[in-house]
Amino acid sequence: MPVVRIDKKGFEKFCSFMGYVKFENGVSVESISMAEAKRLGAFTSIVDAETGEPISETNDLIQDRAKTVDDMIENRGAKERAESLEKARQAKIDAQRLKKEESKQYKNPEERAKEREEKKKEKRVAKKKEPGLVISITERPLTNYTAESLAELADSKGVGGLRELAKDHGIKGRSINELISGLMAKKKDADDREKAT
Numbered sequence: 001m002p003v004v005r006i007d008k009k010g011f012e013k014f015c016s017f018m019g020y021v022k023f024e025n026g027v028s029v030e031s032i033s034m035a036e037a038k039r040l041g042a043f044t045s046i047v048d049a050e051t052g053e054p055i056s057e058t059n060d061l062i063q064d065r066a067k068t069v070d071d072m073i074e075n076r077g078a079k080e081r082a083e084s085l086e087k088a089r090q091a092k093i094d095a096q097r098l099k100k101e102e103s104k105q106y107k108n109p110e111e112r113a114k115e116r117e118e119k120k121k122e123k124r125v126a127k128k129k130e131p132g133l134v135i136s137i138t139e140r141p142l143t144n145y146t147a148e149s150l151a152e153l154a155d156s157k158g159v160g161g162l163r164e165l166a167k168d169h170g171i172k173g174r175s176i177n178e179l180i181s182g183l184m185a186k187k188k189d190a191d192d193r194e195k196a197t
Contacts, residue, residue, distance in 0.1 A: 001031040004040065005049040018044075145187060150180045 006014055006026045014026045018040060022029045027049050032040075034055070040046045041056030048055055154162045154176045162179045166172065171182035 001033055002037060002055065003031045003049040004028045004037050004046045004055060007045045007047040007054070011044070145183065147180060147184055150183055151176075154180070 004021075004027070006012075006018075006023065012026045015024050017023070019036070021032055021036065021040065037046055037055045038057050038060075041054070041059075046055045047053060053059075150162065150165075153165065157164075159176055159179070162176060163173075166179045166183055169183065169186050171179065171186060173179040173182055
């Protein structure tokens with residue numbers, strides 16, 4: 001258990017308590033536990049009064065890190081680990097270089113934007129062809145739905161499934177109730193138009 005000294009400018013003649021530790025002329029009156037010394041070292045600079053060595057968690061971490069690096073270099077597998085790290089670093093560099101080369105392929109931003117738009121269109125077409133998605137307006141008109149069937153749809157597919165159907169009919173909402181109300185209103189309008197013709 002060390003006797004500690006405050007190693008901070010202006011505290012050379014500090015005579016008072018810092019936590020539970022009493023100091024006179026910047027030096028603790030009694031020896032304190034290492035845990036208490038590290039706690040004090042967390043908010044001010046504390047050194048061992050005899051050796052002058054800093055006492056803090058940070059200092060311990062730095063010393064442990066230095067020991068760990070030395071041990072790692074001496075270990076048998078250090079060379080293999082270093083080689084695998086180098087390969088990973090090189091792969092990352094190659095990926096970045098490839099990405100830069102791909103971006104240079106385009107002569108102007110319009111071409112890049114055109115290709116992005118084509119990819120988005122392909123995704124939308126593929127998404128509509130996927131099985132298990134909500135049937136679109138062209139395959140099933142809104143007049144076939146009831147409030148109960150929409151609630152069942154929300155139970156089975158969640159709000160996402162209901163939003164997909166609502167999106168096909170141009171309806172937006174933040175909750176299941178809003179979406180069902182909007183769809184039912186749209187259905188009523190469609191029924192009214194159908195009766196009028």
